[in-house]
Amino acid sequence: MKKTIILVLVLSFQIIFAQAETSKISSMPGAFSRLGFGARGIGMGNAMSAVTEGNLVSYYNPALSVFQDGNLFQTSYSFLSFDRSLNFLSFTRRFDLFSSKSKTEPRSSAGISLGIINSGVGNITGRDNEGNVTENLSTSENQFFLGFANRFSDKLSIGLAIKFYYYKLYKGISATSVGLDFGALYRLSDHWNVSLMISDINSKYKWDSTPLYGQDGTSPEDNFPILKKIGLSYSEKNIGLIVAAEYENSNGGTNILRGGIEYNLIDKLFIRAGVDQFNLNNSYFPAKTSFGFSYFKDFDNITIGVDYAFMLEQYSSQDRHIVGISVNF
Numbered sequence: 001m002k003k004t005i006i007l008v009l010v011l012s013f014q015i016i017f018a019q020a021e022t023s024k025i026s027s028m029p030g031a032f033s034r035l036g037f038g039a040r041g042i043g044m045g046n047a048m049s050a051v052t053e054g055n056l057v058s059y060y061n062p063a064l065s066v067f068q069d070g071n072l073f074q075t076s077y078s079f080l081s082f083d084r085s086l087n088f089l090s091f092t093r094r095f096d097l098f099s100s101k102s103k104t105e106p107r108s109s110a111g112i113s114l115g116i117i118n119s120g121v122g123n124i125t126g127r128d129n130e131g132n133v134t135e136n137l138s139t140s141e142n143q144f145f146l147g148f149a150n151r152f153s154d155k156l157s158i159g160l161a162i163k164f165y166y167y168k169l170y171k172g173i174s175a176t177s178v179g180l181d182f183g184a185l186y187r188l189s190d191h192w193n194v195s196l197m198i199s200d201i202n203s204k205y206k207w208d209s210t211p212l213y214g215q216d217g218t219s220p221e222d223n224f225p226i227l228k229k230i231g232l233s234y235s236e237k238n239i240g241l242i243v244a245a246e247y248e249n250s251n252g253g254t255n256i257l258r259g260g261i262e263y264n265l266i267d268k269l270f271i272r273a274g275v276d277q278f279n280l281n282n283s284y285f286p287a288k289t290s291f292g293f294s295y296f297k298d299f300d301n302i303t304i305g306v307d308y309a310f311m312l313e314q315y316s317s318q319d320r321h322i323v324g325i326s327v328n329f
Helices: 002-020 038-043 062-067 210-216
Strands: 071-079 084-098 106-127 133-151 156-170 173-187 192-201 204-206 221-223 227-236 241-250 255-266 269-279 288-299 302-311 320-328
Touching: 038 071, 038 269, 038 288, 038 302, 038 320, 062 084, 062 106, 062 133, 062 156, 062 173, 106 156, 133 173
Parallel strands: none
Antiparallel strands: 071 084, 071 320, 084 106, 106 133, 133 156, 156 173, 173 192, 173 204, 192 227, 204 221, 227 241, 241 255, 255 269, 269 288, 288 302, 302 320
């Protein structure tokens, strides 16, 4: 009975969250952590690894935090089908480092970014061997990340993020993992940026089922796919335009393209659109289109923003809606 419950839980979580992805890596561990981060990123198709303007988070590239203006707090909540949950919380800050000769012109900059991604599936009905309802089950999967970055020159910044995963599957059954992200960004000019990133180095779940099965328990390992990304962005501050694109390759055998655009339509109002998961290996997999907006309001030394994003989910009973709030101070 317990083996059946655990099998159903694993399959339910992996299949349901695979609705949000259309590639082979959707069935691999950590699928929830590859859906994107927050309303802005998802609204731009998650093509954010080379974007240095606006609200930033090291999820997309650990090297980005050195470009954040002020202290940024942001949180988002997702409306999803199939009793899924997906929530985001982060804080990003830049530190300017001054030389002893000049107290006005920074010698270099450092940045820090920390956050949480929480996901889960609830209302999973547990039944006995005769089909009778026994209990209501749920799963929870989480990523905690801490990113550090340094800007070595006006053109080059490099960052590193440490990620801790915690997966609560069933009573007495859980798994943890520690992984690394490495990112770099190079400013080609005042308008163009290029980025490199490697994600989920060493990330894997190691399970131990002996608390339930005793001597019959096993300790399998599930490795996360390692993602390698190249990003390019163009910005024109005079008209409030950002265009970004990204290519992603994984050891799971996928090659993905994504892109996004953001435009400052009127004062404090930004609109955006994007395409994610354009699979170069299989054109039959539908790409995921998205759009969204952000509106900001200044209150003395605090700027509060409201964010929204919509993304298609072709194999779901409803599409994805993400709402968020950002506070910059």
